Amino acid sequence: MRCSQEASRIQDYISGELGREDRMMLESHLSGCEECKTCAETMLFFRSRLRDLFRVTAPVELRNRIATLSAGGGKS
Amino acid sequence: MTTAVPPAGKGTPADRFESEVLQYVDGLYGYAIHLTRNPDDASDLVQETYARAFKARSQYRLGTNARAWLFAILRNTFLNDRRAACRSPRTVSCDWLDELAGEDQDGFESPRSPDPQKSFLAGLMREDIEKALNRLPEEFRSAVVLCDVEEMSYAEISQILSIPIGTVRSRIHRGRAILRKLLVEWQSAMMEGSGGEVLAGG
CATH class of the missing domain: 1.10.1740.10 (RNA polymerase sigma factor, region 2, helix turn helix motif)
Structure with missing residues (x-):
């Protein structure tokens, strides 16, 4: 298994897009290939950083504006 | 209310x-x-x-x-x-993207060891990543944000962006690789002292 070909599969793996069989094959490869394992860990970590940094809560004022819409204009 | x-x-x-x-x-x-x-x-x-x-x-x-x-x-x-x-028709030139993604389109550069990579990533400020995200054309930014921040499936993103799943996939792969490359380049420029304002500046 050539590692350069695995990079694309690792990307789909961290997106949660690999089927069960592909996932198991890749995980088996990762357990024996330090380079791909590091690549996967780094990508997973970067993804979690993105999620942690950019998950936001909408301002209360916006929620109130939407509540007004749903209670009034939306039903007209 | x-x-x-x-x-x-x-x-x-x-x-x-x-x-x-x-x-x-x-x-x-x-x-x-x-x-x-x-x-x-x-x-x-x-x-x-x-x-x-x-x-x-x-x-x-x-x-x-x-x-x-x-x-x-x-x-x-x-x-x-x-x-x-903006009335003018908008076209996205992907030349610079291809250049930037280079051969590393599918993955991150192979690190020597995991620790320097992670500490580099952990040290990234929100502003740095935001700036890198903003360099991406909307099509790529949307795909990466919907997948990595909102944790949507490729199928769901395909529905939102009205593009085939294969295109979603390649935009996410390429978008991530470019993001990472930009951040590494900025970091290197800062370390060399030649671009101290690259990250901090606008």
Whole structure:
């Protein structure tokens, strides 16, 4: 298994897009290939950083504006 | 001013519609910030999205994917507003993207060891990553944000962006690789002292 070909599969793996069989094959490869394992860990970590940094809560004022819409204009 | 959201499956269809769509305010607001790059514009965009969704509620079938439906409305609203604001046709040149992604399109550069990579990533400021994200054309930024921040499936993103799943996949792969490359380049420039303002500056 050539590692350069695995990079694309690792990307789909961290997106949660690999089927069960592909996932198991890749995980088996990762357990024996330090380079791909590091690549996967780094990508997973970067993804979690993105999620942690950019998950936001909408301002209360916006929620109130939407509540007004749903209670009034939306039903007209 | 407050709305009581009934539990799913209870209440009238109108109530159920509202309970389904109102759970995505935070996600829509987060995505709107990435598109507009401005909290006030993001709020306006989300409000407009809900105004349109409430008007178009008859087109929505209860139990189908409300999230994809709403995100698609939000993005289309944004793109239409932007087209109206700048009349000139917009084309995205991907030459610089290809150049930037280079041969590393599918993955990150092979690190010597995991620790320096992780400490580098852990040390990245929100502003740095935001700046790198903003360098991406909207098509790539949307794909990466919807996948990595909102944790949507390729199929859901395909529905929102109206593009085939294969294209979603390649945009996410390429977008991530470019992001990472930009951040590494900026970091290197800073370390060399030749670009101390690259990250901090505008």
